[in-house]
Amino acid sequence: MRGMMMDRPLRVADILTYSEEIHGTAGIVSSTVEGDIHRESYAEMAARCRRLAKALRTMGIGPGDRVATLAWNGYRHMELYFGIPGIGAVCHTLNPRMSPEQLAYIVSHADDRVVFLDLTFVPLVEKLRSRLPDRLRYVILADAASMPRTSLANVHCYEELLASEDDDFGWPDFDEDTAAGLCYTSGTTGVPKGALYTHRSLVLHSLIVGVSMQNSLRAGRRLLPVVPLFHANAWGAAHAAPLTGTSLIMPGPGLDGPSLWNLMETEKVFAAWGVPTVWLGLLEEIGKRGRKPAGLEEVVIGGAAAATSLIKGFEDLGVSVCHAWGMTEMSPIGTLGFLSPEQTSLPARERLRLKSTQGRRAFMIDLKVVDGEGRRQPNDGEATGELFVRGPTVVSAYFNNEEASAAAFDGEGWFSTGDVASISSDGFLNIRDRSKDLIKSGGEWISSLDVENLAMAHPHVANCAVIALPHPKWGERPVLVAVPSVDRPEPDGIRAYLEERLPKWQVPDDIILVEELPLTATGKVSKLTLRQIYADHKLP
Numbered sequence: 001m002r003g004m005m006m007d008r009p010l011r012v013a014d015i016l017t018y019s020e021e022i023h024g025t026a027g028i029v030s031s032t033v034e035g036d037i038h039r040e041s042y043a044e045m046a047a048r049c050r051r052l053a054k055a056l057r058t059m060g061i062g063p064g065d066r067v068a069t070l071a072w073n074g075y076r077h078m079e080l081y082f083g084i085p086g087i088g089a090v091c092h093t094l095n096p097r098m099s100p101e102q103l104a105y106i107v108s109h110a111d112d113r114v115v116f117l118d119l120t121f122v123p124l125v126e127k128l129r130s131r132l133p134d135r136l137r138y139v140i141l142a143d144a145a146s147m148p149r150t151s152l153a154n155v156h157c158y159e160e161l162l163a164s165e166d167d168d169f170g171w172p173d174f175d176e177d178t179a180a181g182l183c184y185t186s187g188t189t190g191v192p193k194g195a196l197y198t199h200r201s202l203v204l205h206s207l208i209v210g211v212s213m214q215n216s217l218r219a220g221r222r223l224l225p226v227v228p229l230f231h232a233n234a235w236g237a238a239h240a241a242p243l244t245g246t247s248l249i250m251p252g253p254g255l256d257g258p259s260l261w262n263l264m265e266t267e268k269v270f271a272a273w274g275v276p277t278v279w280l281g282l283l284e285e286i287g288k289r290g291r292k293p294a295g296l297e298e299v300v301i302g303g304a305a306a307a308t309s310l311i312k313g314f315e316d317l318g319v320s321v322c323h324a325w326g327m328t329e330m331s332p333i334g335t336l337g338f339l340s341p342e343q344t345s346l347p348a349r350e351r352l353r354l355k356s357t358q359g360r361r362a363f364m365i366d367l368k369v370v371d372g373e374g375r376r377q378p379n380d381g382e383a384t385g386e387l388f389v390r391g392p393t394v395v396s397a398y399f400n401n402e403e404a405s406a407a408a409f410d411g412e413g414w415f416s417t418g419d420v421a422s423i424s425s426d427g428f429l430n431i432r433d434r435s436k437d438l439i440k441s442g443g444e445w446i447s448s449l450d451v452e453n454l455a456m457a458h459p460h461v462a463n464c465a466v467i468a469l470p471h472p473k474w475g476e477r478p479v480l481v482a483v484p485s486v487d488r489p490e491p492d493g494i495r496a497y498l499e500e501r502l503p504k505w506q507v508p509d510d511i512i513l514v515e516e517l518p519l520t521a522t523g524k525v526s527k528l529t530l531r532q533i534y535a536d537h538k539l540p
């Protein structure tokens, strides 16, 4: 028997109108590229999104058209997040940290019509201009007074476009499976691939994130997403914050420790989300100032494995850490490191151990681990294999890429994450490595994440990565590339420390000290680049 309830499509614009009516006084505080602080309520944002919708239509943008953004976290970028999909077009976030080749490839692969860009990125696009389609139009996210001189053709001013329309606009209806957002993976594993989100998947994801992150996301709370809007919906903050009435404190381009500390302190930020490298910078700043920014209570760390020492660093300051795992292809949230009420009262060591795992699955996300023959492994915390996922917020294919799509799913339609993991009997996911980062030494696997986690606990290691280098006898051997936290650290001291704690064959053959580690476009340590840099390195 079928139920008898209305069939009302889920639309991204419904989040906007709900937030305008129910949470109209909460909003967005933006540290802008022009250098000032801008404040806009969700009610004001909704009205400006309606003007934007009309302006897009005036520009000839219609259903299905891809509209790109190249912008930091700020209020205008948020307006694009709602205005573009609101009319049935696709908001395609470009990652400005990608190489020029990748950006040119992505813009033409996505067949973007218009690029909305921050002032800071005008020189970047000018350089790319000859590789971009001629018909592409550009809208600079600025007012008339701040418009730059540029060699680009087909240029518009964002504030002038909005000023030329009124906000008398009703959001159109369409099927909830209509495409709403497009985000390419950063291409650390090959050519960037597009995840094409639907209205339905984004609304579901914001509900899932909203119920999971009840500390960070709540009416009256203030959340600082360091994770960019161009990195998988800022992990859902873009939609879940207006939905729940959480105000967003947007850092613009200032993502270093001192800038973040100052913004958090003056804007009384309650929670902040970002990748480990960002939090290492903030902890260093906290060390210098002797205290955390007033009011900071929660930090969500994701995108790459959070070392136990990093988690402990925040928890010792009274800042609760949630270690989360996900992927662009999963909108992106997959698992979250929240403890149950019983686990919260466990001894500190045990709590820290649980928090160092990637946590438990989010609602509607199914996880399975399979061995090399595709056999499902038990959730016993021991059996390790490739992690597969499925759910309504997981991609069903890559955008216009049949080859990558064919390779990404198993016979039952589960998505292959490329991560190697185990799952404990109470559901805690333990990511051991990305499969391509695992080190195969003499027929045995070494988890680079395990070795890094240990090395990070050494007081002279500020940041590090463990990579595999080819070895004539063992096939591959691990090498530790570390950024020291003191002037003249002793590699032998670090080695002795690791020797005491690791099986002999897992101890890195070499320890290379460097001033900084290369980062990927999403701000994670790039092991691919490290492997290239040290390809000819002679092992001792």
Ligand code: ADP
Binding pocket: 184, 185, 186, 187, 188, 232, 301, 302, 303, 304, 305, 306, 323, 324, 325, 326, 327, 328, 329, 332, 358, 417, 418, 419, 431, 433, 434, 520, 522, 524
């Ligand atoms: P990109 O590959 O474009 O940088 P993604 O965010 O999609 O961006 O990367 C997803 C991958 O990042 C995961 O498959 C996993 O390897 C890694 N990752 C994300 N979060 C964690 C985490 N908490 N611990 C370990 N690895 C993580």
